[in-house]
Amino acid sequence: MPTPPPPLAGTTTGPAALRPLIDTVLTALHDGAHRRDGPLPAGGPDAVTPRMRTATHPVVPDHGTGPHEALRTLITALTEGAADPADPLCAAHLHTPPLALAAAADLAASALNPSMDSWDQAPAASALEADITAALAAEVYPGRPTPDALVTTGGTESNQLALLLARERNGPVQTICAANAHHSITRAAWLLGLPEPVVVPAPTGVMDLATLQEALTRSPRPLLVTATAGTTDTGRIDPLTDIADLCTAHGAELHIDAAYGGPLLFSPTHRHKIHGLDRADSVTLDLHKLGWQPASAGILAVPHRHHLDPLHHRASYLNAEDDTEAGLPDLLGRSLRTTRRPDTLKIAVTLRALGRSGIADLIDRTLAAAHHLADLITETPTLDLYDRPTISTVLFRPTDADDTTVATIRRTLLTRGHAVLGRAHTGNRLWLKATLLNPHTTPQDLHTLLDLVDRLTNDLAEGKTPR
Numbered sequence: 001m002p003t004p005p006p007p008l009a010g011t012t013t014g015p016a017a018l019r020p021l022i023d024t025v026l027t028a029l030h031d032g033a034h035r036r037d038g039p040l041p042a043g044g045p046d047a048v049t050p051r052m053r054t055a056t057h058p059v060v061p062d063h064g065t066g067p068h069e070a071l072r073t074l075i076t077a078l079t080e081g082a083a084d085p086a087d088p089l090c091a092a093h094l095h096t097p098p099l100a101l102a103a104a105a106d107l108a109a110s111a112l113n114p115s116m117d118s119w120d121q122a123p124a125a126s127a128l129e130a131d132i133t134a135a136l137a138a139e140v141y142p143g144r145p146t147p148d149a150l151v152t153t154g155g156t157e158s159n160q161l162a163l164l165l166a167r168e169r170n171g172p173v174q175t176i177c178a179a180n181a182h183h184s185i186t187r188a189a190w191l192l193g194l195p196e197p198v199v200v201p202a203p204t205g206v207m208d209l210a211t212l213q214e215a216l217t218r219s220p221r222p223l224l225v226t227a228t229a230g231t232t233d234t235g236r237i238d239p240l241t242d243i244a245d246l247c248t249a250h251g252a253e254l255h256i257d258a259a260y261g262g263p264l265l266f267s268p269t270h271r272h273k274i275h276g277l278d279r280a281d282s283v284t285l286d287l288h289k290l291g292w293q294p295a296s297a298g299i300l301a302v303p304h305r306h307h308l309d310p311l312h313h314r315a316s317y318l319n320a321e322d323d324t325e326a327g328l329p330d331l332l333g334r335s336l337r338t339t340r341r342p343d344t345l346k347i348a349v350t351l352r353a354l355g356r357s358g359i360a361d362l363i364d365r366t367l368a369a370a371h372h373l374a375d376l377i378t379e380t381p382t383l384d385l386y387d388r389p390t391i392s393t394v395l396f397r398p399t400d401a402d403d404t405t406v407a408t409i410r411r412t413l414l415t416r417g418h419a420v421l422g423r424a425h426t427g428n429r430l431w432l433k434a435t436l437l438n439p440h441t442t443p444q445d446l447h448t449l450l451d452l453v454d455r456l457t458n459d460l461a462e463g464k465t466p467r
């Protein structure tokens with residue numbers, strides 16, 4: 001008797017096949033985290049790479065090891081070697097610790113595998129996506145009759161689409177951004193064959209308005225200004241209403257990259273910081289940052305549904321004209337991708353489970369932790385604080401350390417497996433960057449983090465640690 005092929009994830013039989021496999025996955029996640037016992041594995045690439053390689057090889061064995069062995073071996077090794085954003089000392093990037101409920105919802109997306117490029121691959125998921133994008137668009141553009149939003153892989157794709165849509169509306173736009181803009185803006189202009197962006201300085205971390213005004217006066221039309229709400233280096237927010245006023249006065253369009261800061265919309269306490277967001281012709285927003293979704297959960301919101309018309313596309317096998325006329329939703333034009341995961345499922349589950357107040361609470365806790373970290377740094381005489389945080393990014397450095405020492409501290413914490421901190425060069429110096437996204441972070445965690453930096457700084461100064 002030949003053995004049957006391995007079970008599938010769907011229909012009524014899939015869940016029973018999945019249950020023991022998921023149990024193995026969960027055990028591997030637990031055991032791997034236990035072995036790591038920290039924010040990232042100790043030993044740097046010299047330790048991590050060979051260990052992972054041992055688990056991985058042979059990549060294609062002649063005879064398979066079976067589902068439980070494969071899941072256990074690879075997932076335990078991957079978890080042991082992970083930089084885990086759920087550990088409070090893993091705080092370098094906008095690398096979110098996903099909510100358990102969002103990860104659980106994503107399992108259903110994998111099991112059912114709806115593909116968002118045609119209605120016949122995603123009947124209910126299409127309806128879900130339409131409602132979730134409409135609701136998120138209405139959060140960004142309250143007051144507009146027909147706002148809309150696309151689901152993207154994140155800020156990079158959202159920014160690309162924003163520049164593309166501006167080009168389709170206006171012709172080859174000259175982008176004006178500030179020195180604090182995300183690198184994906186320049187790349188988007190390059191990808192789309194647009195002129196290289198004019199870069200306005202951001203000496204205080206935000207776009208300089210006087211120079212923006214000059215650039216708006218001088219630059220060849222059509223113009224697109226891109227502002228940032230939550231910069232990568234310092235988490236600052238450009239003066240959105242002033243920028244919107246200048247754009248209106250000069251007949252320029254405005255895109256706001258609120259990949260990081262956009263979700264502050266959900267917090268009555270912090271929403272005022274992104275006042276003016278709805279003045280933009282398009283807004284980038286990532287829910288895989290301050291939204292606690294597993295990657296990816298990007299959004300591009302626009303004030304009018306018809307702004308998305310340029311993306312309309314027909315492929316007779318997916319959205320034949322007669323099918324559309326007969327009433328089948330036409331989804332292909334909601335992305336440049338074809339096969340596309342139902343990323344709104346985890347978002348919908350999260351919004352429903354937590355509600356507006358639950359999301360606001362996560363945001364408020366996270367921002368409070370950042371303020372607490374800033375307080376602790378201010379109280380530590382051996383550390384300098386760059387500035388009070390606007391969102392949840394805190395830059396600091398040991399007083400009197402040179403930039404090489406700051407870089408060494410970051411790298412040593414990484415290779416010892418003690419902490420994951422980022423780095424940012426601003427104000428002519430290198431800073432350690434803590435980007436807090438973990439709502440479970442306690443004052444004790446923050447204390448531990450600063451203590452690690454402080455002790456390492458001392459060891460380096462006394463020559464106890466090889467550079």
Ligand SMILES: *Cc1c(COP(=O)(O)O)cnc(C)c1O
Nearest residue numbers: 154155156157182230257259260
């Ligand atoms: C994270 C981020 C991006 C890039 O987003 P991805 O989701 O990584 O593609 C762009 N702009 C800003 C301001 C960001 O914070």
